[in-house]
Amino acid sequence: MKILSAASTISFCILFFSHSLHAYKEAIRYNELSTELSLRGIALPDGSGVSVTQVEAEETSGAGNFLPNSQNGQFSGKTITDKSGGGSSSGHATNVGRELYGNSQSISPGIQTVDAYSANSFINSAWRTGVPPTETNPLQNHSWVTWLSGGSPFSQPNAEMTVRMDYAAERDSFLPIAGLDNSDYPNPIPVRPTEIPPIYASIYNGISVGVSDSSHRTGTTKYDGIGRTKPEIVAPSDFTSFATPMVTSAAAFLIDAADGNSSADDPIVLKATLLAGADKAISTDWDQTTTRPIDEVYGAGELDIYESYFIQRAGQQASGSTLQARGWNLANLNNNGSHNYTITVPDGFELHDLSALITWNREVRYESNNWWETATFSASLADLSLQLSGANMTTHISNSPVDNIEHIWRGSGQALSAGSYTLTVATNRSVKYALAWRSRLYQDYALWQASSFSSATTLDLQDPGDDPDGDGIANLLEQAFGGDPETPEANIAPQYTIVEDGGNSYLQINFARPMHDNAIEYAVETTTDLEDSWSDSTDDVILFSIATESDGMERYTYRRTAPISGNNQAFLRVAVSQRQ
Incomplete structure (x- = not known):
């Protein structure tokens, strides 16, 4: 940790830099x-059209080195x-x-487009006193922390x-x-490692960030909304x-992905979407309580x-509606009001890994009766709850x-049954809030079996390898390809095609599979000789496209990498197995 002091009585902690590149x-x-x-034929967002503000502490106090190296x-x-x-260039700002x-x-x-500021200059341009200047960019990045000197950091x-x-x-x-x-570096003034730096890690109307290996300060805020x-x-x-x-x-x-949807790119919707999507698998110790909504170390994940x-x-889904597996909403509530959303789990299914999160901004009012008086700000926070x-x-x-949150x-x-x-x-009072959620509809073989057979099919014909409807497709394959085990449906079997591409002919196989998690592993394999072993290596066969169909199905198309002209014969097959 590099510690700097500025003449304006502000101390900075530069949060160091790493040389890791693409693994993240x-x-x-x-x-x-x-x-x-790419497989779905959807353009990959890349932040086009988004401008950002980057605020950086000087690497050397008073030297003015806070800019990314434009070269x-x-x-x-x-x-x-x-x-x-x-300003001049900074290694830290360049890496950020x-x-x-x-x-x-x-x-x-x-x-x-990037607007770059020295943290010292930024703070003293009315972010410390007076009324902050207008921010025209939708995002600010602060890879630095500070305490104002002259007393307690929680002053x-x-x-x-x-x-x-x-x-x-x-x-x-x-x-x-x-x-x-970072928890393993000293600070401008002595504080306990569990105390959160006041500026700007303690804000309400933004996002505070730690590192996945937990080597950051953790705990609760100690001022301006304690706990x-x-x-x-x-x-x-x-x-x-x-x-x-x-x-x-x-x-x-x-x-960028919101494509101009002013609700989808609303700051609190962005915050809810990022936090609801966060991965809890980062730690087996991740937990929450009724009064602590996120983990003490990893946050939302x-x-x-x-x-x-x-x-x-998945799109905006209003209160009063039945929710899809994923989605979001931006809505207003009146005093002592409530909104209800319905989650329906169909017969024969379970709902796994439901992550639902709401967030809302703290309201801050600017009050100044006369132009010559110092501006004052009064803050208040609505009290919301989320219940399932x-x-x-x-x-x-x-x-x-x-x-x-x-x-x-x-x-x-x-899991929800x-x-x-x-x-x-x-x-408890009027407020605008954002809700975002994700979940996974799940149906393993036992659940599928319990909901797919009538009394006309005896239990001894309900095993994965049985074929009670006599269509040549065993029960496990019926589940894998979205079939009805009591109705002959030969058309659900994988289909083979030969396609022309770039002057070459390729053998392809395609099949429909349910969009939900059916606890089945699919492997597409190929060989040029039925006497030899089969290969599912991406050197030999690749997933070529995914297309959404009706009734909750998706069609997967695989292609042999070698043109047909290079072989006298070639074969493709789909192997399925129950996930262990």
Whole structure:
């Protein structure tokens, strides 16, 4: 940790830098998402059209080195504006920029416009006193932390800075994203490792970020809303400096994916979408309580752009409706009002891994009776709760008295059985909130068996290898390809085609499979000689496309990589097995 002091009585902690490059894209499921969108013929968002504000502490106090190096190849074609003036390049700022908008390193390389500030200059341009200037960019990235000197780090001057940030975020409709301190570095003034840096990691109307290996400060806020859990999300970097722009880049990715939908790219919807999509598997110790909505160390979990993208893509679904497996809503509630959402689990299914999260902004009012008086800000927070209820479960409640997040997570051992459930958002006063959710409809063979056979099929004909309807398709294959085991349906079997591509002929196989998780493993295999072994290596056969069909089915097409002309004969088959 590098510690700097500035003449303006502000102390900074630069959150260090890492030399890791591309591994995080795999961890946040970006590579998986990129591949799937390509297979579905959907353009991959890249942050195009999104501009960002990057605030950086000077690497050397008073030296003015806070800018990304505009000559770095990662920034080719980008406009980086020195908004503070007189700046020079910084290795730290350059590495933050690489993660945030780098041409090959970032998941949002389409970001072309960057406003860069010195943290010292930024704070003193009315973010510390007075009325903050208008922010025209939808995202701010803060890979630095600070305490105002001259007393306790939890003093009123620190609180006023976070209040001003929350005020501006609501006024100008932008999302500030700030890193926590790294837990293994000293601080400007002695504090316990569990205490959260006041600026800006303690804001309400933004996102605070930690690292996936938990080497960040953890705990609760100690001022301006005591007891709130931070961080809200983690990302896979060595240091919080570079985890933070990963989350900011993901927010830019979602703004691009929203394609101008002003509700989908609303800051609180972005926040809810990122947090609801976060991966709990980052730790087996992840937990929550009725009054603590997220984990004390990992927040909502690790950034998962795959889940967050598909939450957004599922679309807005209003209160009073029956929810799809994924989705979001932006809505207003009146005083002491509530909204109900219905979750229906069909017969023969379970609902796994339900992650539902609401967030809302703290309201900050600017009050100044006369132009010559110092501006004052008054803050207040609506008290919302999130509840899941149904006949087949104990009511699950998230009701923190201090946080502006409520979260329900139904993980291992908490699946919802078939039936109807109600998700309720309630408030004590008028408020705008965002709700985002994801879940996984699940049906293994036992569940399928219980709902697919009538009394006409005796139990001895219901095993996976049986074929009670005599169509040559065993029960397990009926489940795998969406068939009815009591009605002959030869047309559900995989289909073979020969296609021309680039002057060559290729053998393909395609089949429909359910969109829900059916606990079946599919392997497409190929050989050129039935006497030889079969191969499912991507050197020999590849998944070529995925297309959505009706009735909850998707069609998968696989292709042999070698042209037919190179072989006298070739074969493809689909092997299925029950997941263990």
